[in-house]
Amino acid sequence: MKIALSLLLTAILTNNFILCKFLGICPFLGVSKKLNTAVGMSAAVIFVMVLATAVTYPINLLLKANSLEYLQTIVFILVIAALVQLVEIVLKKYMVSLYNALGIYLPLITTNCAVLGVVLLNIDNGYNFWQSIVYSLGGGIGFMVAMVMFAGVRERLEGCDIPKALQGLPITLVAASLVSMSFLGFAGLVDNMFA
């Protein structure tokens, strides 16, 4: 329980996927203009991250048993791509309300580095099945926290008088830098809490 909580908080706060690990920057900059799209996108990311971890964990055991670990990258990206397609079909058929909420974001997630990243990180860190699930869930929630915070910041930027050269993307990145700096304040938090 203690390990699970520490993993969860690490993934959300101290090692936030977007703001500290730079995984999933494209949606972070691209889909964070409005609060509700940011929430929808992050919900889909959480969903796919946890599902991808649950599916790839046994596949990795299978690869290991046959000493085919070097195929990890190629197998995982294909599994994730197929999984996203499958989820889309299943949701469309049986859970229409969920499909309406998340469906439009699903095709965008296949090539999201956060999803492949979390799967590979789980293996690199040697987590067991439940630890991997918790870490993926934390990573997804951390993604949502960052997206929602940043959507708020960007809505405020809309009406600001910004120097001409910095308008658009540059000021967005500078704002991201400030949001990321605020997360540096969490450094050491989890270690101290569970020391």
Next chain:
Amino acid sequence: MAEKKSIGKEFTKGLIAENPVFRLVLGTCPTLAVSTSVSSAIGMGIAATAVLFCSNIVISALRKVIPQKVRIPAYIVIIASFVTIIQLLVKAFVPALDSALGVYLPLIVVNCIILGRAEAFASKNAVLASAVDGLGMGIGFTAALFLMSTVREILGSGTFLSGIKDLLAVFSGDIQFNGFTIPFLNENPLTIFVLAPGGFFVFGIMIALSNKLAERNGKPKAELNGCASCPMASSCALIADGKKCEEVDVK
């Protein structure tokens, strides 16, 4: 169309006019993540260039064979195969680079530059043009990483090219050169520049500078248009309807 252009133009466009990082705003994740030191940035640039060059050639050669409907999965398989090859080569010959890049080395698979070039260029052009395009874009990516990491390493750790020995060891084991130390900054580094916020900040300033230069030459600003910069966009149903992500609200 593009085939009428000279090969030289295909090569040089990736360097400045269509620089993948500063002009097309692709591949932001690796750009921010590995630009903390110049030597890992160069290593990442070379690895990505190799993958881009090879995958562009193969995808272009197969462009008439791959059915339109399954082209994205097919591209991903081709790219992932080359990434695996590069991964094994790096692990065998430059283990220090492997540990420096960590998870970002396999993540070249989802680097938007590579899938983006496959979709936008290699799938429509002849093999030679695609190879040159891949090489130019790869070198443009490496140059952008080099610029970013130079600023970040000098300000953030007070060194330049530190750890380059491990990269050069591929050619010869007895090179002793291992970078420079910057006199004042080495004792008083501005550590924030090698941390995450510094990455965002330096990238923002770089884009602002490149926009300024583009404006002087009468070119449009670099812009991240939501889905438009995403290589999946053309296969995404949203775009087919002529909408941007941001225009579709969650019901």
